[in-house]
Amino acid sequence: MNSDSDLQIAGDILEVTHLLQPAREHPATVAEFAGLARTIAADRAQWAHLVEYDATSRWYHRLRTGPGYEVWLLSWVPGQGSGLHDHGRSSGVLTVLDGELTERTERGQRALGAGSQRVFAPGYVHEVVNDSLEPAVSLHIYYPGLTDMPMHAAQCGVSASEPVAGDVVTA
Numbered sequence: 001m002n003s004d005s006d007l008q009i010a011g012d013i014l015e016v017t018h019l020l021q022p023a024r025e026h027p028a029t030v031a032e033f034a035g036l037a038r039t040i041a042a043d044r045a046q047w048a049h050l051v052e053y054d055a056t057s058r059w060y061h062r063l064r065t066g067p068g069y070e071v072w073l074l075s076w077v078p079g080q081g082s083g084l085h086d087h088g089r090s091s092g093v094l095t096v097l098d099g100e101l102t103e104r105t106e107r108g109q110r111a112l113g114a115g116s117q118r119v120f121a122p123g124y125v126h127e128v129v130n131d132s133l134e135p136a137v138s139l140h141i142y143y144p145g146l147t148d149m150p151m152h153a154a155q156c157g158v159s160a161s162e163p164v165a166g167d168v169v170t171a
Contacts (some may be wrong), residue, residue, distance in 0.1 A: 026066050030091070030119055033069070033141050037095040037117060040071065040139055047097070051075050053135050058082070063139070070145040076101060076136040081129035087122065088148040092140060094118040094128070099136025102129045125152055 027033045040046060040063070050073060052059045058080050063071045076099070084104075094103075094117065101112045104127040112118065120126070130136045 027069070027143075030093075033093050033143060034095075034117055034119060036071075037093045037139055037141055041095050041097050041115070047073050047137075047139070051137055053077050065145065068145065069141060069143040072140040072142070072146075073097075074138050074140060076128075076130035076138070078130050078133050078135070082127055084125060084127045084152040084154050085149050086125045086152070087120070087142060087146060088150060089122050090142040090144055090146050091121050092119070092142045092146075094120070095139045097137040097139055099130065099134050100132045101136050101138060102131045103127070104129065127154075 027036050047063060050061055050063070052061075053075050055077055059075045061073045063073045065071070094112075096112045096114050096116045098114055100114070103110050103112055103118060105125065128138075
């Protein structure tokens, strides 16, 4: 690779937006799924009118499906979280549309503001929480479509561990 290559300098394809290809109607690669999420995020008319906030539980709405994938819209009021979980056999892209979320993993935590994206593979264990004082909205793309979300027990804060027996959420 050239020493002046954008990829070598940036180190992360998602950080070099001018190198990313526009989203295809039916994505097939990680970069294309991330591009689809950015395209949907930029088109507020497509999703903003659908958002609801529920103080008793996280609100979610399946926005669309495609060949083998699903796109979900979620809202988070302050204090709501996902619990420590993975996504079974699904890979995914999490994009924050409005507000701020915190992602916690065994490696620590990271604040995710509007426009932030996280890409994850099957078996990736994390917890997403709205630690802020304002509501948040996020977009989630799962490939293949989400069929289970095994919950994990937290030990000494947030850490990866064995799933809690019988504690599986189905989509």
